[in-house]
Amino acid sequence: MAIISRGFMGRRPEVDTDRLPPGQYVTYDFPVLSAGPTPRIPLDRWNFTITGLIDQPRSWTWDQFDALPKEAVTHDIHCVTKWSKLDTTWTGVSLDVLLEGIETAATHVLASSHGGYTTNLPLADLRQGRAWIATGYDDAPLAPEHGGPARLLVPHLYFWKSAKWVRGIELLGGDNPGFWERNGYHNYGDPWREQRYWGD
């Protein structure tokens, strides 16, 4: 039961509120939130791997990855620190492409990044056109502070799940909480159910 804040009028969003999950507000900037310094990753040392419960682990160099079919997608993104940004445009490779033909008993994945960041997701959330490895933002290569050269993009979950500087996913037979998920943040992170913190 919310307490009414005497005299609080608020600034109503100038957008269709159906697009804004509970507790979020619209921002037109692109705030940066990271737990540590921005890693610098030379493209000739970059690779992306799929490991874990898979007969033959997959690995791509930057050139190989860059040659994969890309999609341009437009999505609203929602950060747990309360900002949402509408109609962001990305270019990336769908996880459906990367996971194609993989038969696995895995139920979850742990995504890992340069710099040591990790985040966990159910494998199903990466399939069926809901997740990408994004290498472009707004028609330009993805900037380092926003996760470049490549980040995970899973716009239907809070944005910390969209791991910056991603370098691989590990297919797991069970759930294994990642960095923020071990540090007080919700294990799944659905903005529409306002799953921000432990206990939500």
Next chain:
Amino acid sequence: MAGQHVDIRLTAEDGYQAQRSYSIASAPEDDHLVLTVERLQDGEVSPYLFDVLAPGDQLEMRGPIGRYFVWQDHMGGPLLMIAGGSGIVPFRSMLRHRDAARSEAPARLIYSARSLTEIVYRKELAGVADGVEVRLALTREHPVDWDGYARRIDRDILAEAAWAPQDRPLIYVCGPTGFVEAVANCLVDLGHDPESVKTERFGPTG
């Protein structure tokens, strides 16, 4: 834990809600929870907290939250805190916690603000405990007899005022995004292990 934040939620009569996160300025050992809030001119929540909220009003709050950007006395030191503007707030909590816990960890605060009047907790910082050093940097204007740094925190300041990488300081950087990005990059350039650098960035949020 020192360094944590709370969420404040405001609700209008028609049910519209706005929430923001604010760093805690008090130590866990303090009697009262203290938030230090910067009033943002075009903000939605901070102007309400300054202009409308009055003693006796109820406020919906959640927390403390966060287990990463925290320092507890058992973590030891050296403790290096680098603040830009209102990024000082979690460090005030850490310094008070250090005192209350009688920690002997060496601690150093490097704090950048636009001018002397924008230094938050100036008096308190002038009388810090033994083992704590405070270095100030003023970026826009400074008194004629100013003996601190008179520029943005840069690589040279960090080389001089921070501990060396081999001293393995626990490093915390808090402030606006551009500040944190610049400071964290310099620290890595100077040879600090990226994993020893914890950052908290303030977006341009209200």
